[in-house]
Amino acid sequence: MDERKKQVLRAVINDYVATAEPVGSRTIANKYNLGVSPATIRNEMSDLEELGYIKQPHTSAGRIPSDKGYRYYVDNLIETETVSKAEDDLISQLFIHSGSQMDAFFQYACRVLSKLTNHAAIMVKPHITTAPLKKISLMPLEPKRYLLIMITEDDAVYHRPLELDEPLQKKDLQYMEAILQSTLAGQNMEHFNFTALKEIANNMLFYKGLFLEAMELIGSVKGKQDDSQVLVNGTLNILNQPEFKDLEKVRYVLEVLETDNFLRQLLLPKASPGTMVYIGEELTNESMNCCSIISASYSINGQTVGSIGVLGPTRMDYPRIIGLVERISKEMSGLLSHY
Template sequence: MLSNRQLLVLQVIIDEFIQTAQPIGSRAISKKEDISFSSATIRNEMADLEEMGYIEKTHSSSGRVPSEKGYRFYVDHLISPFRLSSDEMNSITHTFEKGMLEFEQIVQSSARVLSDLTNYTSIILGPEVFETKLKQIQIISLSSTTAVAILVTNTGHVEHRSFTIPATIQPSDLDKLVNILNDRLVGVPIIQLHEKLYTEIAELVNSYTQDFETAYKYVKAALFDEQHVKLYVGGKTNILMQPEFKDVEKIRSLFTIMEKEDEIANLLRSSTGGINVSIGQENKMDAMQDCSLITATYSLGDKQMGTIALLGPTRMEYSRVISLLNVLSSRLTKTFHSWY
């Protein structure tokens, strides 16, 4: 259990280090308005905090810096709600007032504004394709044997994949199938298309096509069998502006993992509701173990639809970032709900 004096010294050290990225000495702490005890007392308290593992001594200075244990205690016990400025709130509000026609545009814009406001790297995981609704399907023939299948969801997401048309399928059958899908299934959740096609309109499709089973098999494989990750990244190079990330190998590892969208998406999918903060070694990915990752989810009713994350140094403005993520996740939840 930390004493009140130790709590105050620890908070001053972390708050100051977050702002300056410089080790903090007892003399700097003694000049703070809230500190009324002597430098000698401060040094004693710092020695105790170091012995308990909350702060560390650097090689280049007599000052101290927070340890990961110190940051964890700070996040869990010392930060208080941060009041966002009117400019910050306006930046978020304008993101949702631009008259964007598609939810996907809003997510992309949200990633940009979040990185701009924090100078960290923002990552937003969009809703899965199967959790959205059909807006339109197209098939465009490239030759007698190849075509491109295009699926557009109500959130503005576009899937397009090339596939080979087997000789047994008439191009006209594909056209008829697509026309029926667009006529009868617009607005149906993607995950329900297969069931509805077979239970509600299979007879209709059969009467208009020569080989319904084969035609549907290829359209289904092209559009519905594999979901592409929808990951939106803002400010990827912001990490380069942080003094902690001057090591080329460290940066290379971090950029390499950010290119692995499936791994990042799986990491964000594992986030539970509310705010989650992973500090340093708490991160599962080795390349992120010099970073902090803060996530928040947005939802539709009780169902989690996507995740917002900020990646930055362990010297992160935790209170402000948590407030920004809370506001943005709430707005995304409200906006996503309006699409349904």
């Protein structure tokens, strides 16, 4: 790969990204003045094709980049674009706009990214926090009805109403609270060991249901951990891409987006720390091999907790989008850590 080959490859990709049309030697000679004639460029392109970086849709068409070509381009030929002032401001503003609502925050981030890139944006939200339990309380609602409240160290509140067979005496209430508090406080709901609680429940004559409810509540929190935590925004941008004028392709890609397992697997922060670029076949999903995904993880106080990304056709403006994704992930990390 001498310097001129690199220039030609870069030219092919730039032009193809902009036009979505196979790029011919004449076009390159005209637009990107490399100081050589089309014929020379033809020779270089022939070499590049032999190397697998570009390919022809058919004889007598221009060249388009292969996945391998994009990969080389991303790894060696580009520099991440810095986000423009205007866009940078927009990002900051919109984050402010989401207020202190957590849910809204993630949705805004996703929406902003999708708007700025004109592609589908994907957000893998952090798992529910699993800080250890701090406080357990029983709040009387009506004679036989109580609200069981559990609060973790980081002030997340979980609650569940429960119904007893007979009312708790005031001192019984305090006693129960004390038992629950001593059994549960300091424990982590994610890795909760039910045996101790089960044992206590079995030794109880009355109020056994109370402990069972507590277990239910913990169980439901545990269950939520595995819940889908993927947001997708701007799916419709896919329809704007010329590579998706074929309805079948659209259907496949939208199907993958709707059943978010694939995305979650791929973008789980463990699988994709930092900035990742998946190009075409690297997504190892047949129906997605005309797509690329660019993602960046974000963190809370240095700990990676989720990631945000962009899904578009392999023919993507990589320098720009990598810049945007990284910028937004940084902004998110900053705000989340502060909050």
